[in-house]
Amino acid sequence: MMRTHYCGSLTESQIDQTVTLCGWVHRRRDHGGVIFLDMRDRDGLVQVVIDPDTPEAFALADKSRSEFVLKITGRVRRRYAGTENANMVSGQIEVLGKEIEILATSETPPFPLNDEFVNVGEEIRLKYRFLDMRRPEMLQRMRFRSQVTSKIRTYLDKHGFLDVETPVLTRATPEGARDYLVPSRTQPGSFFALPQSPQLFKQLLMVSGFDRYYQIAKCFRDEDLRADRQPEFTQIDIETSFMSDEDIMNVTEGMAVELFDELMGIKFGPFPRMTYAEAMRRYASDKPDLRIPLELVDVADLLKDVDFKVFAGPANDPKGRVAALRVPKGNELSRGKIDEYTKFVGIYGARGLAYIKVNDTSKINNGVDGKESGLQSPIIKNISDAALQEIITRTGAQNGDLIFFGADKAKVVNDALGALRVRLGHDLNLLTCEWAPLWVVDFPMFEETDDGKWTSVHHPFTMPHGSVEDLKANPGSATSVAYDMVLNGTEIGGGSLRIYNLDMQKAVFEALGIGEEEAQEKFSFLLDALKYGAPPHGGLAFGLDRLVMLMTGATSIRDVIAFPKTKSAECLMTQAPAPVEQKQLRELGIRLREKAAEQPQQS
Known part of the structure; x- marks a missing residue:
């Protein structure tokens, strides 16, 4: 064995022991003639100190740079008071290095792998994935x-x-997505499918x-x-x-x-x-985030006879839906923010985002007869006082709330308001707990x-x-x-x-x-x-x-897969997929068709 311990596993229990470590230089510091190396392996970091009184080791430490691979033998000792690092498992100790061997040198990495790693684009990370995975965050x-x-x-x-393994080469089956096909050399014209x-x-x-x-x-x-x-x-x-x-x-x-x-x-x-039906009715999603307390309320029955086709059409359509979403204290949303949400639901096919601001629930009327209404919205003049009162009652709206509406085919309403509900929950910090399974x-x-x-x-x-x-x-x-x-x-x-x-x-x-x-x-x-x-x-x-x-709080599954593909299904590191030689294609009985050149658009 080249090493006796992993860097990140050393603790006070190893004090006064001689250990041999193998790993990468995470960070090098030269303080007053003493060199400090933070050594890293898959278990974590440990600080190594090299004094000038070991001239051979000191000279090699002086040559070492970030990402050099070193083998270091030394004695574990307690750190001096005030220099401990509570954020590291090995933060109470350090290794006094006596022997150093440079196992491999390294060019300067295309991006820093230590605490200076900030705003590095995913494309460059995926191209140099073997380096990206050295970072403590990825290792963890x-x-x-x-x-x-x-x-x-x-x-x-x-x-x-x-635990039973099943075949990877099988036949195509209708499971909702396209299969990856593998041509058969021994059965020309036939294909396996990856499962x-x-x-x-x-x-x-x-x-x-x-x-x-x-x-x-x-x-x-x-x-x-x-x-x-x-x-x-x-x-x-x-x-x-x-x-x-x-x-x-x-x-x-x-x-x-x-x-x-x-x-x-x-x-x-x-x-x-x-049930699926309840999830769609209350949350417009078959995978609702129950940390967010906002719920949809159906109001189609109240709007079938209104003189407002945007609502009346879907309300009378068996495949339509008209739903309301109450936002507590939503009156505080600016017009610009409401416009932003209107644009957001447009991604999901919604043609607009109607809303009512609830100023005073004691004055529920549409203001048509000259009375001042406690509701504020361009749409209320099209809705009867009785319907407005029932909308307020069903949604449980209070003074200062805002009610968003979705009216369209049920799928459009569910997609749009379901996504808006989640967006509002995060934007307005409405999450009631950290984890919500169901x-x-x-x-x-x-x-x-x-x-x-x-x-x-x-x-x-x-x-x-x-x-x-x-x-x-x-x-x-x-x-x-x-x-x-x-x-x-x-x-x-x-x-x-x-x-x-x-x-x-x-x-x-x-x-x-x-x-x-x-x-x-x-x-x-x-x-x-x-x-x-x-x-x-x-x-x-x-x-x-x-x-x-x-579980790790990552924002993309690409950050928890060793060698993932990009959004366009490419591996930037290996340059896959890639063309193959004509000889291979001939053996498989495959001839590639040239992609027709795009015709210029007529003006």
Whole structure:
């Protein structure tokens, strides 16, 4: 062994011991002829002092610069009074260096890796990711991620789950996003797909009798990216047999509770349950952030007959929604801020943002008859006094509050007001607690596409509530035995009971417009398995990257993944994806088509 201890592990218990350290020079300081080196490794930092009375070591320390790799042997001693550093594990001690060996030199890094690291663009960080991950912040995040996966494995092993690997080369399946395709050299013209999830394989493991399975699995989706999305991501995949949805939620909730308790000292009580319908009605989101107390109130029934088409149209449209959002003390918002929020909801398709300022609830009238109104807004003249009074009553508005309105197709209103609710919660410091977990249950089985067809909300193997006949009679109102774990407005895990009855699976395929021939072509192996004694089963998958992002307080999952891709699915460090040689393409029977040059626009 080249070293006896890690830098960050040294404490007062090693005082007077001779130790050998290996690591990087984090910072070098020359004070009055004495050289101080802050040495860094994956465990943290320790201060090393080199005196001139060890001339050979002193000369090497004098040559050393930031990011040089050194091997140092010395004696641990207590720091002088007043020089301790309470922010470091090793802050009470230092190492008096006696022998130094320079293992590797370093050029000046493209950005500082110590406390001077500020405002370094993500692009440069990703290009030099091997340097970026030397920073203590990144080292700590990756270390924490390892602790999370270790705790998860221990918990699931303890509860009788078996770790089983499933294939990475499989076939394309309709799971909502585009597949990454891999051409087959031995089967020209055919392609493998990288898995969006191990869904079908884990169901087949249940049919095989494995009973309880888990896997920390790499998954792939070729989709547009955001801060919480990557083309390749890691999933904590779980499947069980002979357990109800309540059983599965209890086991996985227990895992989350234990994880936060042991790694962060945060103790959760039982997670509240909320139906999808209630979440959308109250919070306009299927992953509501319950730290924010703001809630939506439906007011369409009060506005069906108003002489104001912006409200009356959606109020009379079965697919429309008119909702109100009360903002406590919102009268303090400036006109400029309201305009800013109006622009913000426009991102989500809203054509405007109507509002009412509540000045005096004892004067609820529209001011049309000449009376002074306690409400201030261009829209109140279009609304009856009775409707205004009921809006105030339903929202619970008080003097000094402001009420925002959304009126449009239900999806537009939900997207716009749901996002506005979260924005207001953070802008106005309305969060009532640090952590707010919950389960959202009973999702719709299907949602309607623009061309009037049905598509699965989760995936086509999700068990619906009710019978086959119920599903066939009214697929639009069918709900699924599905459940999502939500934390602070982020979905960190989702799952469902699976279909294990062949007739029900065929009925779901039929509702989705998947004919018998197509079903056999794509899912024959699953349909065959359902003929041979498939047990009742279900499961859940956690997004490991999102979970660690939340637990570490990172703002992007790219900050908790060792080598992530950019928003355009590129690896700046390795320059992937990249062209390949024509010889490789010929072996695969692939010919690239040249992209047509863009035609100049006619003036």
